[in-house]
Amino acid sequence: MVTRLSHFFLRTLREDPADAEVTSHKLLVRAGYIRRQAPGIFAWLPLGLRVKAKVEQVIREEMTNAGAYEVHFPALLPREPYEITNRWEEYGDGIFRLKDRKDADYLLAPTHEEVFTLLVKDLYSSYKDLPLTIYQIQDKYRDEARPRAGLLRGREFTMKDAYSFDSSDAGLDASYMAQRDAYERIFQRLGLEYVIVQADAGAMGGSRSEEFLHPTAVGEDTFVRSAGGYAANVEAFTTVAPEPIALDGLGAPxxxxxxxxxxxxxxxxxxxxxxxxxxxxxxxxxxxxxxxxxxxxxxxxxxxxxxxxxxxxxxxxxxxxxxxxxxxxxxxxxxxxxxxxxxxxxxxxxxxxxxxxxxxxxxxxxxxxxxxxxxxxxxxxxxxxxxxxxxxxxxxxxxxxxxxxxAGRDFTGDGFVEVASVRAGDPAPDGSGPVELARGMEIGHVFQLGRKYADALGLKVLDENGKLVTVTMGSYGIGVTRILAIIAELNNDDKGLIWPASVAPFDVHVVAAGREPVMFDVAAQLSADLEAAGLDVLYDDRPKVSPGVKFGDAELVGVPKIVIVGRGAADGQVELWDRRTGDREVVSVADAVARLSAR
Amino acid sequence: MVTRLSHFFLRTLREDPADAEVTSHKLLVRAGYIRRQAPGIFAWLPLGLRVKAKVEQVIREEMTNAGAYEVHFPALLPREPYEITNRWEEYGDGIFRLKDRKDADYLLAPTHEEVFTLLVKDLYSSYKDLPLTIYQIQDKYRDEARPRAGLLRGREFTMKDAYSFDSSDAGLDASYMAQRDAYERIFQRLGLEYVIVQADAGAMGGSRSEEFLHPTAVGEDTFVRSAGGYAANVEAFTTVAPEPIALDGLGAPxxxxxxxxxxxxxxxxxxxxxxxxxxxxxxxxxxxxxxxxxxxxxxxxxxxxxxxxxxxxxxxxxxxxxxxxxxxxxxxxxxxxxxxxxxxxxxxxxxxxxxxxxxxxxxxxxxxxxxxxxxxxxxxxxxxxxxxxxxxxxxxxxxxxxxxxxAGRDFTGDGFVEVASVRAGDPAPDGSGPVELARGMEIGHVFQLGRKYADALGLKVLDENGKLVTVTMGSYGIGVTRILAIIAELNNDDKGLIWPASVAPFDVHVVAAGREPVMFDVAAQLSADLEAAGLDVLYDDRPKVSPGVKFGDAELVGVPKIVIVGRGAADGQVELWDRRTGDREVVSVADAVARLSAR
Incomplete structure (x- = not known):
């Protein structure tokens, strides 16, 4: 069904929201995609919800292709599993905690390792049940100290989080690579350039951890890379230590x-x-x-x-x-x-x-x-x-x-620690040459958890020999609302948003640009024909709005293909307008349908 | 892509969960659709998520047909709007409240009238912007004193809630009827018999309120109906008062x-x-x-x-x-x-x-x-x-x-009140004859809110004469997870679930029933052919599971159409098994595809 702007729930705004610092936030609010409810908490309006659904669909398809099954956990979870893994405490002020009417402790989950682990423990018992990768696309909560940058760092946000379960390290490697490959396909389909960088495996005890960063000068994360292919975020960079020097022949302190x-x-x-x-x-x-x-x-x-x-x-x-x-x-x-x-x-x-x-x-x-x-x-x-x-x-x-x-003669430390800043020119630890520093935005994270959660929560299966072995796990996250904001951050100009076709809220934006009835007749028929050809059409049929205002709204909303039905309508001519290049071309109505539906 | 049971994330259980009181709860857990996380809080496993998505899709389509636009509000909302309408207090222990790190009050929203009202107030200003109906399908929270009956009364649950906005009473009536009609279509498509009963408009001050009840002896709600077409829940039933009697000629007390x-x-x-x-x-x-x-x-x-x-x-x-x-x-x-x-x-x-x-x-x-x-x-x-x-x-x-x-001579009350129990045989207030009592389960509610929320929150628009008028609203709810449970409650036998085709997790369940390779070859090809014909196929390809166990699982899971690929496979014969009727019929593979894809 053609969506008609005369009825559609959309109001564009002339002014940037007062609290918006970044372009994506300004444009998504002004163009009617999202609306702030509280710091870092947003409502999704129809346009925004359509883009979000498209991002989710890309992720869902690639998860299915990677052999992962979708589940859905609640946001509200009891304290106990998070207590066992110490995360109830570790999160400090970073999570929302609450009590129910019986004074039992709950949290709004910031991530779901514990309950996925317990679910598999509940249902599975043998190595034959594995490998398993399950995921959800779900709303998460973190009580950020400084929610900012609109959707880039919210307190409520949608994530795709996947968890893999294997009975062997080799199995974990395979599950990890399947998710890593899926992430590459997802970002390619979303038109998001990425660098895969080594990330710190942290206190999790996992053996491998990589982040997908979108390289951009305005990114909040710093990473290093060498011409020889090394890439890591600064937390994961390891220093190349010089060779020790003989202690002989040095003067006294x-x-x-x-x-x-x-x-x-x-x-x-x-x-x-x-x-x-x-x-x-x-x-x-x-x-x-x-x-x-x-x-x-x-x-x-x-x-x-x-x-x-x-x-x-x-x-x-x-x-x-x-x-x-x-x-x-x-x-x-x-x-x-x-x-x-x-x-x-x-x-x-x-x-x-x-x-x-x-x-x-x-x-x-x-x-x-x-x-x-x-x-x-x-x-x-x-x-x-x-x-x-x-x-x-x-x-x-x-x-x-x-x-x-x-050192080694007059003093000795209690160990070495990687806390010194990294500088351009420092040697990459893999010998691939000096590194340069760059900035990026995190768009995904793949992570070998190893046995930390399975150990803590007792997830074991019987192996080939009938012996209980602890399951090894991976965790794989993409911030859905965050990458939507990043896509908006990267695809805009001074007029508004310019969506990639893969996630645009509509495929075509048809504008009846004038007041003559024939324009509306032609535009309505064209819109219906495009819908019949399988496209999602937004038709600006507002009867009393000037062409200039309609064009401005179309540029702000950012559907990549616009069709202007104006003075040529009576002669069966319309104008194709490419939002990204700005190119306009007069074609016949029939050609317009053919051109736009050829994808 | 065919879903293969050898890899699919599903484990059926032999035992009913200990805390389950009602059939839907028992079967949805045993058949691997949901899994309890806390009282009244469930995780959705892949089968359950598929059914839920289908129910949501039916609702979404009918909302679109009714001219409603989808939005999505957060579950976590600030206190202030609910404070203005007194609901922060009114809900008492019935909602989850929490504080953020800055000690600001929040709630997990039990329903969203306030923020929908504020959203429209933010964006709209003229009668020309109206009518508008917007809705969401969203997870809600209520801290029920006694969460029970599985999904029938949960503490986290998914609802479709729609809100209409009109500048006139006549407009509200039209918006109300559009939603009411959509509800009828939704329940018809879901195969849910319903009775529309008058419901109490309560303290909301609204003028019309109706519930959709599914009539069933095990329902938790009592309603009354007359042969002449009157139907109301007991709260909304109004007594037919007798005529007053002359006070003359009566003895003294x-x-x-x-x-x-x-x-x-x-x-x-x-x-x-x-x-x-x-x-x-x-x-x-x-x-x-x-x-x-x-x-x-x-x-x-x-x-x-x-x-x-x-x-x-x-x-x-x-x-x-x-x-x-x-x-x-x-x-x-x-x-x-x-x-x-x-x-x-x-x-x-x-x-x-x-x-x-x-x-x-x-x-x-x-x-x-x-x-x-x-x-x-x-x-x-x-x-x-x-x-x-x-x-x-x-x-x-x-x-x-x-x-x-x-009465009227020796004593007079301070008013009349409808608190006496209603009995079979009481006259219907509309003169349509005596009522009978029946039981039902609430499956939907349509409600003219009137101007209560718009008054409280200051939602006014300019009318035709340039004067500010308060907007009048309606509220329309369907419990998505609740009706899913009701469908399960109504569609089962002693072997398991029997889904209506409109919401079944898969269209066809193919069972390779034996160990001969030809069975697996035929079953795999048949499954692929059915998928190619546009059907969602669950293929039980587990190599070492006996036919009896596979049949038991198929009956428990409840996909309405089952195909058994057994001894006849070598001769190109398979058996069609209708889960509801139990009928089995031997047909050729080609006929099976034709029969199952003809819908």
Whole structure:
């Protein structure tokens, strides 16, 4: 049935919504696709719902092709399964919790690993039942601290989440690749360019995790890639550590006065003014051919406060080369699931051995941090701080630093940690050359969970030998409403939206552009003919609206093919208007039907 | 693509779930359609999701035919709109409430009148924009005190809710009828017999309200109907009041001793033993030709405690003929939105004029209840207590009653109220004859809301004369998951489900019944041919499962058409099995395809 704009529930708006920051948000509201209900919570109007249904249909078809079966879980779920896996606590303020009239705890699920695991546990018992991949397209909830950017980061959003179940690691690999391949087809069909980057497997214990990022300068995620094909998000990047250096022949550590040098830059300036130049070729970082002290010679020790899941608070110190920052996202991943924040003044006051601005792993009387630590504070090092490297760093005395402090001789960490910022030019860990940094938007995530959830919830099956084995799982997510917003973000101009045909709310937008009855007669017949040819038609039959306003609405709404039925109508002529290129072409009505229905 | 049972996510269960009370719940769980997550909260497995999608599709098509446009609101909504209409309070414990991380109040919406009203207010401004009907198919939440009967009364459930907007009463009537007609088509297509009954318009102030009930002896709702076409639920039934009787010539009220007669039956027995027989033909209820005292001669006065929305508590008394009960559902509707409960011992203690078991509207010293009441308690009468009727009732003295107490002379109520039970044989209010009582299940509700929500939320449009007028609205609901359960409840036998073709999860269930390769070859080809003919096919290709188990599963799952590919396969013969009738017929493979695809 032709949708007639004279009755259709659509009002376009002239003004951008006051709270909209990004283009997709502005245009989707102005063009009548969505409407805000609360921060990060939107209603879907008829146009928006049509686009959403088309995105979902593409995903559904590719899930079916990949052998996955669709189920549907409720949003409202009881606390217990999430309690068992610790996620009830781990999510902190990030989820919506509530109680029912009997005071039982519930949550609005942010993701469904637990209940999918329990469902399979309920129904399956043998390796012969596997592999299995099941998915849902479902509304999820997260209580974001700063819901923003319209649909890009909402508090209610639609996701496709799939979960695979296998009795062997090889099975998991196959299930993972089937979903990964399906994701490639989905994004290709949606016209979304993507880069597959290694992602951190995090505290999940999974062995493989990749994100699909759409590369764009306005993306919120940073990733690195090399010309040789390496790609990873910054959290997953691993540092290429230099070879350790023999400890022989290095001088002893030297404490020196360094008044008013609490920052790396002041320390470097002071060193160049008061110390002999670093000896070219001695063991240590970045010294070859360098005749001045630089930030790369210094070891920056940053105190962090972890809050563990059980509520306990722990100070840790990370030592990184002074020419690099401690990257917030890498820190978060490195210490997950603990929450990380900077140490406070109280923390320093409680640990008098930590002299703020002059912290180091060593003092005249021995180890302060690391092995045989005097402080009891764990000390993690950047992988570049290998044995034999010599550093300028704090001497744990106010206004004093030490140089020629050698790793592996004068200090040793409690382990290495990937928290230093990644820079363009850093070598890719796979040897494929230096990396460059780029930005992107996450559009999908495939993830080998391994046995974490199956272990926690007791999902085991009998194997070929009749022995119980724990099932290994994968988790695969696409943010449906998010990628809809990304498509809108990428497909627009100053006039409005320009949908790819695969997700456009209508295939053709017919405009009766004038007041003569013949225009309406021809437009109505053309619309009916196009519908009969299997196309979805939006027909702007508003009797008293000017052609200019109708054209403006058509451009704003963004159906890719527009037909203008104007002055030529009496002669059987109409105009085909390509919304993307702007090209217009006069053709006969019959040709219009033929051209538009040839796909 | 043919769905193969060897891979499909389905496990049938032998045992009924322990918590299942009704057939639909038992069978939907056993046959692998749904799975319980919490009380009244279910996950949908692939079979169930397919049936649900088909029910939704029927509804969607008829909504489109009725000119309604689909939108989709979030389940999580802010408190404010519901606060304005008082529903935040009115729902009491019946809704899920929660707070976000900023301590703002939210609810999981039980229904969406407020936000639909605000949406139209946001976008529309003129009578020319109307009429408009918009709808959604969406998951709703109610914190039922006793979630039960599986999907029949869940805490999360899917509803189609539509709302109409008109600038005139005549417009509302037309929009209402369009939805009402659509409902008739929907239930016809779903094979659901229905009766349209008048329903109470309640506190909404709407002028018309009708329920679609499926008549069934196991229904939870009682309704009345006459042979002449009247039908109403008991809450909406209105009593035919007798004509008032002249007050002349009636004797004065007589107080008499009535020891140990706190109940109607003891009072009637006592009266027959100690009073003169009632005079035939005197004014009063049910006296013509009656020579014994009966319950119908007595006036039963029941004390109720109302709790108003503002939290205040008020005692009221209802007087009904002693041969009728006070009906809980009619009381609830009569005093809505106040909550009603029986008066407590404390209430009686606080009102010494109320002598329990001997309460009446009159005492020797004058009015106790009603006009010039000595108690201050409002007194509502059954419509049958018209002026001139004479009653036996309490005298407000322990162990004493009064007879010949005449309404309109000795006492007057504060109004009439429809709270007495309805009985078979009561006259229909439209004069269409006596009613009978029947039971049914609610499957839909159409409702003229009038201007309640538009008034509260300020939805006005400019009329033809440029004046602002308040919009008038209708509300139209179908419980999608509920009618799915009702269809299951009505379509089954002791072997399992038997779906109507319009909502069956698959069109055909093909069973390879044996171990010979030819059976699998023929079955696979037949399945592919049926899919090519446009049918959805479930093919039981499990290699090591016996024919008996496969047949049992097919019967339990309930696809209406089954094809058995067994011993005849080598000769190109298969068996068509009609799940509903049980008929089996041997046909050639070619005939099977032709027969099954002819619809």
């Amino acid at each position: 030297v404490i020196f006065d360094s008044p008013n040098t609490p920052t790396i830059q002041t320390l470097v300036d002071h060193s160049n003014a008061h110390l002999e130049a670093p000896v070219s070729g001695i063991a240590g970082p970045a010294t070859d051919g360098v005749t001045e002290w630089t930030a790369a010679h210094t070891l920056k020790n940053v105190v962090l406060a972890l809050t563990h899941l059980d509520g306990t608070r722990e100070l840790v110190i990370v030592g990184v080369p002074g020419d690099r920052d401690v990257d917030d996202k890498r820190v978060e991943v490195a210490f997950a699931p603990a929450a990380v924040e900077p140490a406070t003044e109280q923390d320093f006051a409680a640990n008098p051995l930590l002299v703020k601005g002059y912290i180091g792993p060593w003092s005249e009387t021995g180890a302060v941090l690391g092995e045989e630590s005097a402080t009891g504070i764990r000390f993690f090092l950047d992988p570049r701080v290998v044995d034999g490297t010599a550093w300028v760093t704090g001497a744990n005395i106010d206004q004093k630093h030490v140089h020629t402090l050698v | 007589v107080i008499f001793d009535s020891p140990n007669t706190p109940t109607i039956q003891t009072l009637v027995d006592h009266s027959n033993a100690h009073l003169e027989a009632p005079v035939s033909g005197i004014a009063g209820p049910a006296t013509d030709g009656v020579t014994e005292w009966t319950a119908a001669h007595t006036l039963k006065n029941v004390v109720l405690a109302l709790t108003h929305l503002d939290g205040t508590r008020e005692l009221v008394i209802v007087g009904v003929p002693g041969d009728r009960d006070v009906d809980d559902k009619r009381v609830e509707v009569a005093f809505a939105p106040a909550a009603v409960e029986p008066a407590t011992e404390q209430d009686f203690a606080a009102n010494p004029l109320l002598v329990k078991g001997y309460i009446g509207p009159w005492s020797e010293t004058g009015a106790v209840l009603g006009e010039e009441s000595a108690t201050g308690i409002r007194f509502f009468l059954d419509p049958r207590v018209v002026d001139g009727t004479a009653w036996v009732t309490g005298a407000n003295i322990d162990q004493k009653h009064v007879h010949t107490l005449v």
